[in-house]
Amino acid sequence: MELPKVGSIGEYIRDQRKQAKISLRQLATQAGVSNPYLSQIERGLRKPSAEILNQIAKGLRISSQALYVQAGLIEDREPDSDVLAAIRTDRTITERQRQVLIDIYESFRKENRAEAQAEAERTTENARPEPEPQGVDAVPATEAAASPNGRIPPEPKEG
Amino acid sequence: MELPKVGSIGEYIRDQRKQAKISLRQLATQAGVSNPYLSQIERGLRKPSAEILNQIAKGLRISSQALYVQAGLIEDREPDSDVLAAIRTDRTITERQRQVLIDIYESFRKENRAEAQAEAERTTENARPEPEPQGVDAVPATEAAASPNGRIPPEPKEG
DNA sequence: TCGCTGTGCTTGCAAATGCAAACACCATGG
DNA sequence: CCATGGTGTTTGCATTTGCAAGCACAGCGA
Incomplete structure (x- = not known):
């Protein structure tokens, strides 16, 4: 449970996509990634690299940091929240x-x-x-x- | 976008490592990555994933975000308040x-x-x-x- | 002269990423 | 009825990551 759940990032992306009311293919196009790969990412079958993550964040018009945090890649320094x-x-x-x-x-x-x-x-x-x-x-x-x-x-x- | 940003991130890592006065192997051990791979990263021959980047940041005791910015993965510094x-x-x-x-x-x-x-x-x-x-x-x-x-x-x- | 320890670099190779093509399913409509 | 367009998913493969093993060079003591 302390492991960076790959599934959670996928769920987060899918949730954000649903919230934006766009299809998987549409987000894939906007993010510049293939739709099959995005599908796999959303279901937690693949662990996207930071670049892909960044592009998805841009496609979703959300902060890259939010996705990195979700992926468990940034929760390190600066807890001055x-x-x-x-x-x-x-x-x-x-x-x-x-x-x-x-x-x-x-x-x-x-x-x-x-x-x-x-x-x-x-x-x-x-x-x-x-x-x-x-x-x-x-x-x-x-x-x-x-x-x-x-x-x-x-x-x-x-x- | 195969910009030479990969090189800059490598230079940045090497610079930080030199500044910390530790060897490549030592940093590799602290970061939990192999030394050959770290060598290639520092010379810009490989593009490390976010996970590796995060581990290197931990090994260097620097902010992960700093490395992400260097890698051009967080340039999303928008008018985010x-x-x-x-x-x-x-x-x-x-x-x-x-x-x-x-x-x-x-x-x-x-x-x-x-x-x-x-x-x-x-x-x-x-x-x-x-x-x-x-x-x-x-x-x-x-x-x-x-x-x-x-x-x-x-x-x-x-x- | 060896041997040993330290530095960083090169070489194959398993494993994973990421994509193009094709698939199954569900509507709509000609 | 089959065609067209929409959704998400599966499959096969080129490319890449990331590592274990080994290489080349330098410094120090015997």
């Missing part, structure tokens, strides 16, 4: 939009904490109720580095 | 949640651009519909936060 700080200093959104983003983000984290705790209580049993169908937690090590120094301010309220 | 970068590298949220945040944020920006469109007019648009061209005017933050169990909120997109 201070989302809240970035949101607070962003000047391209309104104050209300900013608050919405912050609310959502904190809700996510709160939910994840609750989920993690609920799962931890079930650790004794191997039964995995599968809280996330995607399960792209490609964090082989140094997971604790995600939030060691309380970069993200703790929620004032608890419940 | 710091918010998107932070969201993408955040490890405390699930992939679905990440996508939700990105979608909402991009919708915000799109909406803001639409309001300020009476100013700048450029002909730089792609001839394909974006995944979410709708404007999330009133994002149900509480709703989206209420059920982030891995579900992207219902798209108000017509279709």
Whole structure:
């Protein structure tokens, strides 16, 4: 489960493609890869190289980094993902939009904490109720580095 | 695109290795790749895959992204704001949640651009519909936060 | 003079990528 | 009915990755 699931990247690509409402062949054309190969990639039968990954990202109009992260190729350095700080200093959104983003983000984290705790209580049993169908937690090590120094301010309220 | 970028990545690796004052074999061992292959990579005779690149980055204790940029695989440095970068590298949220945040944020920006469109007019648009061209005017933050169990909120997109 | 250890480089070869062609299936319509 | 066009999938093969084994050269001690 700590291995970089090749299937997950394929699922991610297929999901993104469905979300963009384009066909496999269309994405293949836009990405400049063959459609059979894209099919195999989406089903996890092939492990695309970085170049192919990059072209697919361009065809999907998404960030290459997102795909690399999905492929487990970039989750190494720079865990400075201070989302809240970035949101607070962003000047391209309104104050209300900013608050919405912050609310959502904190809700996510709160939910994840609750989920993690609920799962931890079930650790004794191997039964995995599968809280996330995607399960792209490609964090082989140094997971604790995600939030060691309380970069993200703790929620004032608890419940 | 067989640009000599492969050579540059090799030079970059060799430069970093020299800077770290370690031998080719040593780096190969630390990176978990064979020394002949590393030699060929450094001289631009082979185009390493993303995995190998990632391992070399780890062996060199440098950022994987730096190598990807050198390899021309992340040139996708678009006007991506710091918010998107932070969201993408955040490890405390699930992939679905990440996508939700990105979608909402991009919708915000799109909406803001639409309001300020009476100013700048450029002909730089792609001839394909974006995944979410709708404007999330009133994002149900509480709703989206209420059920982030891995579900992207219902798209108000017509279709 | 050997022998040993270190550096990087060259040589075949198994295994994988990535593609062109063809396949199966499902609609629509002449 | 068969033809046309759409979806995704399977097959065979050229090309490439990536490695094990070996090569060439240099420095040091006996």
